[in-house]
Amino acid sequence: xxxxxxxxxxxxxxxxxxxxxxxxxxxxxxxxxxxxxxxxxxxxxxxxxxxxxxxxxxxxxxxxxxxxxxxxxxxxxxxxxxxxxxxxxxxxxxxxxxxxxxxxxxxxxxxxxxxxxxxxxxxxxxxxxxxxxxxxxxxxxxxxxxxxxxxxxxxxxxxxxxxxxxxxxxxxxxxxxxxxxxxxxxxxxxxxxxxxxxxxxxxxxxxxxxxxxxxxxxxxxxxxxxxxxxxxxxxxxxxxxxxxxxxxxxxxxxxxxxxxxxxxxxxxxxxxxxxxxxxxxxxxxxxxxxxxxxxxxxxxxxxxxxxxxxxxxxxxxxxxxxxxxxxxxxxxxxxxxxxxxxxxxxxxxxxxxxxxxxxxxxxxxxxxxxxxxxxxxxxxxxxxxxxxxxxxxxxxxxxxxxxxxxxxxxxxxxxxxxxxxxxxxxxx
Amino acid sequence: xxxxxxxxxxxxxxxxxxxxxxxxxxxxxxxxxxxxxxxxxxxxxxxxxxxxxxxxxxxxxxxxxxxxxxxxxxxxxxxxxxxxxxxxxxxxxxxxxxxxxxxxxxxxxxxxxxxxxxxxxxxxxxxxxxxxxxxxxxxxxxxxxxxxxxxxxxxxxxxxxxxxxxxxxxxxxxxxxxxxxxxxxxxxxxxxxx
Numbered sequence: 260x261x262x263x264x265x266x267x268x269x270x271x272x273x274x275x276x277x278x279x280x281x282x283x284x285x286x287x288x289x290x291x292x293x294x295x296x297x298x299x300x301x302x303x304x305x306x307x308x309x310x311x312x313x314x315x316x317x318x319x320x321x322x323x324x325x326x327x328x329x330x331x332x333x334x335x336x337x338x339x340x341x342x343x344x345x346x347x348x349x350x351x352x353x354x355x356x357x358x359x360x361x362x363x364x365x366x367x368x369x370x371x372x373x374x375x376x377x378x379x380x381x382x383x384x385x386x387x388x389x390x391x392x393x394x395x396x397x398x399x400x401x402x403x404x405x406x407x408x409x410x411x412x413x414x415x416x417x418x419x420x421x422x423x424x425x426x427x428x429x430x431x432x433x434x435x436x437x438x439x440x441x442x443x444x445x446x447x448x449x450x451x452x453x454x455x456x457x458x459x460x461x462x463x464x465x466x467x468x469x470x471x472x473x474x475x476x477x478x479x480x481x482x483x484x485x486x487x488x489x490x491x492x493x494x495x496x497x498x499x500x501x502x503x504x505x506x507x508x509x510x511x512x513x514x515x516x517x518x519x520x521x522x523x524x525x526x527x528x529x530x531x532x533x534x535x536x537x538x539x540x541x542x543x544x545x546x547x548x549x550x551x552x553x554x555x556x557x558x559x560x561x562x563x564x565x566x567x568x569x570x571x572x573x574x575x576x577x578x579x580x581x582x583x584x585x586x587x588x589x590x591x592x593x594x595x596x597x598x599x600x601x602x603x604x605x606x607x608x609x610x611x612x613x614x615x616x617x618x619x620x621x622x623x624x625x626x627x628x629x630x631x632x633x634x635x636x637x638x639x640x641x642x643x644x645x646x647x648x649x650x651x652x653x654x655x656x657x658x659x660x661x662x663x664x665x666x667x668x669x670x671x672x673x674x675x676x677x678x679x680x681x682x683x684x685x686x687x
Numbered sequence: 688x689x690x691x692x693x694x695x696x697x698x699x700x701x702x703x704x705x706x707x708x709x710x711x712x713x714x715x716x717x718x719x720x721x722x723x724x725x726x727x728x729x730x731x732x733x734x735x736x737x738x739x740x741x742x743x744x745x746x747x748x749x750x751x752x753x754x755x756x757x758x759x760x761x762x763x764x765x766x767x768x769x770x771x772x773x774x775x776x777x778x779x780x781x782x783x784x785x786x787x788x789x790x791x792x793x794x795x796x797x798x799x800x801x802x803x804x805x806x807x808x809x810x811x812x813x814x815x816x817x818x819x820x821x822x823x824x825x826x827x828x829x830x831x832x833x834x835x836x837x838x839x840x841x842x843x844x845x846x847x848x849x850x851x852x853x854x855x856x857x858x859x860x861x862x863x864x865x866x867x868x869x870x871x872x873x874x875x876x877x878x879x880x881x
Contacts, residue, residue, distance in 0.1 A: 275787035276776035278769035281795040312756040315748040505726025530716035535768045538759035593770045
């Protein structure tokens with residue numbers, strides 16, 4: 260009965276617009292009070308805030324966020340799109356394909372999906388519309404390309420999953436590399452298919468000489484350095500993810516300074532924005548911890564795991580149901596909140612079903628990406644709409660072919676765990 | 688993650704609170720910058736000179752990461768930076784929305800208030816008994832609890848402010864509390880992103 264009351268309270272607080280962190284904290288605290296009174300609640304509220312924040316490993320998140328902030332200030336992210344256009348822009352739909360490549364490049368230096376969508380929207384959409392691309396196609400490809408940042412390291416979502424699930428963040432980050440490349444290729448193939456079916460949607464682009472192609476790489480040199488400074492050092496075992504994040508943020512600061520964009524006001528904005536985003540994530544973790552204690556004390560997670568374990572159904576059917584649940588949650592909730600809220604409950608099931616937690620982490624992040632571009636809460640589509648002033652319906656329509664293609668990728672990753680697990684298995 | 692918008696205070700009480708929040712978020716940003724610099728210096732000393740900083744883990748883990756988090760709490764709430772499920776909110780009638788949020792923030796004030804009170808008692812006890820961590824540098828623990836208390840107390844005041852003014856908005860024709868800006872997604876004639 261107490262569990263039902265607490266779940267109803269949580270849903271009510273969420274749908275009336277209370278921040279997710281407070282909704283989870285308040286409902287969890289109410290449940291703990293009903294379960295064991297003030298002594299139990301007091302014990303948990305005494306320790307949870309400090310144990311959430313005072314953790315050396317958790318600084319990986321703010322450092323990667325700060326790195327992205329400095330890179331956005333430096334303006335080199337915009338050069339990614341220009342360089343990619345020089346390489347693939349000649350093809351029909353090539354500028355759209357360049358957007359996907361730029362999205363992957365931005366993902367390699369930032370873990371924020373909406374920041375990627377905003378940067379791509381400001382550079383690639385004007386270029387595509389100027390060349391006569393169908394606005395629906397242009398908006399759709401920008402929205403979906405932004406989601407690559409959630410998957411390609413450094414991915415905030417994967418780091419968060421690692422911290423919650425207590426599995427190595429380095430294995431998760433490296434595990435996201437091949438699926439990231441696969442999703443990028445899928446976006447490009449989808450564009451090729453769309454323009455093959457309707458050539459009027461995108462014109463042929465301008466051709467560039469080899470000299471121009473190699474010259475374009477000079478501008479993206481800092482991004483490559485940063486990518487190897489972060490992912491390269493993690494993969495080779497030279498640095499821990501925490502150290503790599505700190506070094507990455509500092510390198511990004513140096514890049515911004517080199518580009519002469521590191522003014523006092525820009526630096527202050529970057530620090531403040533990174534502090535607010537970090538605070539938002541940690542506060543949800545705090546609320547989820549309080550809520551999680553309630554679930555643990557009332558044995559909800561154990562009972563659920565035992566119940567599912569006793570089902571005489573194929574474990575793949577259960578996995579499909581779980582992934583469908585993540586897709587549906589993605590329609591309404593932020594991806595970070597979904598991870599923090601669900602992973603502590605779902606992960607014991609995954610262990611019980613005999614699945615690999617690293618593979619499952621990458622799989623649910625790819626699944627959660629879909630929620631970034633589907634109505635009614637597709638944040639990336641909102642960002643693109645804000646930049647393009649195009650109707651939301653048109654943009655959601657434009658992104659739908661990519662959603663279907665994404666579902667095929669999810670099925671492939673589920674069917675062949677080696678795509679995710681091979682690279683981490685070669686780590687030093 | 689969504690971009691965090693600036694939010695102008697709606698009345699004098701909110702403006703006073705916003706000034707306190709501005710000071711605290713400033714300290715939070717400085718702590719963020721300090722973490723970055725300490726990690727870089729530590730890694731450089733470790734790998735180049737084989738002489739890492741002995742105090743970096745505890746300084747960052749005990750004080751700086753807490754400062755980043757706790758001191759940014761209230762400013763982030765004020766600027767609608769904490770994620771909320773706002774898809775159903777516009778569907779609620781205005782008085783119901785203010786009533787529900789007033790009650791929600793009221794419960795949040797109690798929740799955050801409890802953490803503030805517990806943080807204060809722990810800071811006071813740690814100070815009186817001179818509690819320190821058992822590491823190479825024996826940092827005092829009361830500072831960590833004090834950061835928690837200051838951040839949570841400001842957040843408690845912001846939640847209390849929202850409780851009072853959401854409830855007051857039910858009886859007023861205008862909104863007496865800062866609301867998040869609706870997404871700017873309406874199509875505008877003649878603008879095609881060119």
